Amino acid sequence: xxxxxxxxxxxxxxxxxxxxxxxxxxxxxxxxxxxxxxxxxxxxxxxxxxxxxxxxxxxxxxxxxxxxxxxxxxxxxxxxxxxxxxxxxxxxxxxxxxxxxxxxxxxxxxxxxxxxxxxx
Numbered sequence: 001x002x003x004x005x006x007x008x009x010x011x012x013x014x015x016x017x018x019x020x021x022x023x024x025x026x027x028x029x030x031x032x033x034x035x036x037x038x039x040x041x042x043x044x045x046x047x048x049x050x051x052x053x054x055x056x057x058x059x060x061x062x063x064x065x066x067x068x069x070x071x072x073x074x075x076x077x078x079x080x081x082x083x084x085x086x087x088x089x090x091x092x093x094x095x096x097x098x099x100x101x102x103x104x105x106x107x108x109x110x111x112x113x114x115x116x117x118x119x120x
Contacts, residue, residue, distance in 0.1 A: 009081040016074040044108035068097030077110040
């Protein structure tokens with residue numbers, strides 16, 4: 001299966017275990033947001049995906065990262081779909097410093113607005 005848009009992402013966000021799941025869509029065609037976008041700030045989400053998507057969705061292998069052992073919250077987001085012809089299947093959480101940094105970079109895509117934690 002292939003995408004009909006350059007970017008077709010579905011985001012499943014859960015704020016806490018047992019909490020209702022929120023589902024968002026981000027779709028673009030030729031760099032322009034499509035009508036199917038349902039994020040609170042789709043333009044900020046597109047900017048985050050354009051800036052960080054390649055590195056976050058398709059990280060290059062390397063040495064293990066040292067991450068601070070801090071807890072940022074119970075939120076979990078699963079992003080699936082297509083990014084510039086490549087299939088995406090990424091899980092986001094806030095379980096340590098590295099995961100919190102990933103979350104912050106993509107916060108607008110995860111249902112938040114630019115600079116937020118991703119919480120709706």
